Amino acid sequence: MSYKVSFLTRWSDFDPNNHLRHSAYNDYAAESRVRLFTKYGLSLKEFNKLHIGPVLFQEKTNFLKEIAMGEDIIVEVLLQGSSTEGERFKFLHNIYRSDGELSAQIEVFGAWMDLSKRKLTTPPPIIIEALKQMTKTDKFEIIPLPQHYPN
Template sequence: MTVSAGWGRTRAMAEPYVQEYRARWADMDFNQHMRNAAYLGVAEETRLRFLESGGWTMAELYRRRLGPVVVEDLLTYRKELRLLEPFRVDMAVAAITPDARKMKVRNRFFRSSDAAACATVESIILWFDLEARRTIVPPPELGQLWLGLARTEDFVRMEG
């Protein structure tokens, strides 16, 4: 099975999801490299693009009154990204419950020019019923989208 990877590309379900970006002026900090909040924002954007590529648009999530809630982020820096520098972000699952209610998603940032690893964002995510204000098991098709995403080399099964 393949899904759209954006920009007219497709990918096999067992491959990491990949998106390309450029570091923007608004992403820079005082030291003239990408600021921490920008890394978190790009990780969020990548997750939302992944959902959309699997048929889960923001309108559909809103219609169903459900959404992903990040309860923890861990950001690790390795190399700098500078203004207008192109980079790519891949995404894979590091841990997930069998019902996809809770997961740890890992985004890795790489400079396009030399493929240098720049940063990693690991996020613990829960699915949330926006009306009942509680965690839920996502609809089966949505759960399968996440369960079908590539797994990291150190993947572990997560308990609910």
Template sequence: MYQKTLIAGWGDMDFNSHMRNTAYLDKSADVRMMYFAEHGFPMSEFRRLRLGPVVMKDEIEYFREFHLLDELDITMSAAGLATDGSRMLLRNAFFRSGTLAARVTSTVGWFDLEQRKLTVPPANLLVALQAMDKTEDFRELPSSSR
């Protein structure tokens, strides 16, 4: 299972002294981009390809709070993938001391920055997507390619 440990920082806090909802989305994106970088797709490669991930929908579920300077153990796995890799459901689970604290599920596609439309990823990026651990409720998604 792909996992990173991050910290709940000052800028992640809200008025109620716990991690704000958009911080979960930011941390999810950070872990997502770390995965891609470690699998041959650092930001420089996405820039070269003129390709980027685009989030079409996020769902956040909360179970426990995070406070300032808490360690966040964040996993990432695939909850769904189109056979051509054009669409995916990426799931980040946030753990505090081994207990599930939150879960973010993002519907993601690949955006061609030249044509300004959804596209399929190159073959080596599809391999990185297929290598991702899968959730228990993993499902095949329809292609977003036309």
């Protein structure tokens, strides 16, 4: 079963056109990822203990239906891709209006960073296990790692 979070939207999430502002969608997607990892025992405190954190390379949002002032939302988080050792990841966030209509889709692509060395790294087993347990999209892909060239 996919991971879903319900949110009560806030007045500050809306723009002068009385619909959810573009950046609020991404804020709710990020909050959903934090909650999803917490479900797998990876709270922000635990990430700090492990000296690791996610870093995003790309964030792509497709807006499909308007979310009106005062409307609540549901965010679904799915794993869209991962490298074989979990070094890279892609998540898909489906954002639904309170009537169940798909309002937006957000794809994020990123990697794990060693917070001490400030370099990309392979995640520890607890993160790899969490990725394995996540619901995958129908378009799940194995992400190839970039080739490294000698200097």
